[in-house]
Amino acid sequence: MTQKIWHSLPEYQALRAVMESGTTAKAAIRLGLSQSAVSRSITSLESRTGRILFERDGGRLVPTDEAAQLNRRLDSLFDALIAIDGPTTPARETLRLTAPPTYAHRFLVAHITSFLKANPHYFISMEVSPSDEVIRGILEGRFDLGVSGVELSRDGVRLTPYRRASAVCVMPTDHPLAGKATIRPQDLHGEPLITLTHRHARRAQLDQVFLAARSQPRLVAEVSTSCAAVDLARAGLGLAVVNPFPVYHYRSNDVVFRAFDCDLTYRSYFVTHDNRPLPAIARAFMRHLRLHTPNDPFSQKA
Template identity: 65%
Template sequence: MAAKTWHSLPEYQALRALMECGTTSEAANRLGLSQSAISRSIASLEARTGRILFERDGRLLRPTNEAAQLNLRLDALFDALEKLDHPTELEQETLQIIAPPTYAHRYLVHHIAGFLKANPHFYVGLEVAASDMVARGILDERYDLGFLGVELPRDGIKLTPFRTSNAVCVMPHGHPLADHAIIHPEDLDGQNLIALSRRHARRAELEKVLQACRSAPNVVAEVSTSFAAVDLAREGLGLSIVNPFPVVHYRAEDVVFRPFASQIRYSTYYVTPKHRPTTAIARAFVQHLQLHTAKDTFSQKA
C-alpha cells in the first residue's frame, strides 16, 4: 500500500513567509512565531518532500528552484484561504499600483491594458507619483505594487530587481556623434547636453564621470524624467545620458541610442510591502510583465 500523503499548512505558511522575507526573523515576525518554529517547519518540509528548499547566504536564506516551484504551486491554496476569509471580495480582485512617470505613462499603461484584456474580472488602479512617494505609498500599505528606477532602501518595503541596463547616450538623427558605435565621456566635451535635474542622484554620478576626464558639455536644459530628455533630444536640442529602459521601447525609431562608456548602471525594481504577503493579483501582474516585456538591445532581465 502506498504511503499516505499528508500536508501541513504551518509548513507551507513558513515557506511562503521565508520566500518573501528572506530571513527567519522577519518571517517569524510576519507569522507571529519564533525563529525556531520557522526553522523547524522548514526542516520538516524539507524532510517530508526530500528536497533542499533553502541555501544559507550569510544572514539570508536563498530559495532553491525547488522552493520557488513549490511556492508557485501553493498559490491556489492560499488564494482559496483568502477567499474563505473574505467572502464578500469574491466578485472582483483589485490591484493598486504606484509608479513614477517614466514607467507609468507608457510602459505600465500598455501592459495594464493587456493584463486586463486577458483578465477582465480584475480591476487595476494606477497612481503616478515621484519615487519617494512610491516608497511611502508601499510603506503605508496603500498600494500593492510599486516600481522604482532607483534604490531607496527603507524598512518595511522590499525591492526586487526586474531589469538592469547600462547608461546610453541618446541624440537626434544626424547628430555629429550619431555615427559613433560607442560614446565616451570625452566625446561630450562642448556638446549641448540635456541633463536630469540636480535632485536626481544620477546627475551627480554623470558629473563625476565627466569631471574625471575633464569633459565639459554645455547644459542647455534640465528635466525630471528620461522620456522628457529623449523627447527634447528628438527636437534637436542636444543629447542626453539616460536609462534606456523602458524609453528605448517607445523611441527607438525617433532618435539614436548608443552605449555610453561608463560604469553607470541602472536597475528597475518591483516594490512590495515587506511585512505582508504579496497578493495573488500582484504576482500575476508581475508574471505578465516578465512574459510580455519585449526584448531590447540595452536592458536585460535581472
C-alpha cells in the same frame, strides 16, 4: 534513513493570520479560534522549523525575516487552496499599482491594457508618483506593487530586480555623433547637454563621469524625467545621457540611442512590502511584465 517532512495547514494559517493582523487576538477572531490555539500553532511551527518567527514589541508580534520568507513561500499554497475551494467565477481582484512618470506613461499603460484584456476579472488602480513616494506608499500599505528605477532601501520594503541597463546617449538622427556606435564622455565636450535635476542620484554620478574624463559639456536644460530629456533631444535642443529602459521601447524615428562608454548601470525593480503577503494579482502582473517586456540592445533581465 531520511527523516519524514510533514506540514500543518493550521500552523501555516496561523502564521499568515498573525502576519496580517499583528496580534494573536485579532488572528484568532479571523480564524474563528481561541487566542491560545493560535499561540500554540505559532509555538509548534517555531519548534518544528527551528526558527524564531515573531518577536514581541509592546503587545504586538513583530515578524522576523524568517517569518517573512516563510510567508512568501506559502503564497502558492494559499493560491492553490483558493482555486480549489473558491467560487467557479473568479472574484474581481484589484491591484493597487504605483510608478514614476516614465514607467507609468511610457511603459506600464500598454502592459496594463494587455494584462486586463487577458484577465477581465482583474482591476488595476494606478497612481503616478515620484520614486520616493512609490517606496513610501508601499511601506504604508497604500499600494500592493510598485515599479521603480531608484535604489531606495528601507526596512520593510523589498526590491526585486526586474531589468538591468547601461547608459545611452540620445540625439536626433541627423546629429554628427549619430554615426558613432559608442559615444565617449570626451565626445560630448562642448556639446549642448540635457540632464536630470540634482535631486536624482544619477545626476551626480554623471557629473563625476565627465569630471574624470576632463570633458565639459554645455548644460542647456535640466529635467525631472528621462522621458522629458529624450523629448528635448528629439526637439534638437541637445543630447541626453539616460537610462534606456523603458524609454527605448517608445522611441520615435527621429532620435537614435547610442551606447555611452561609462560605468553607469541602471536597475529597475518591483517594489513590494517585505512583511505582507503579496496578492495573487500582483504576482500575476509581475509575471506578465517579465514575459512580455520586449528585448532591446541596451537592457537585459535582471
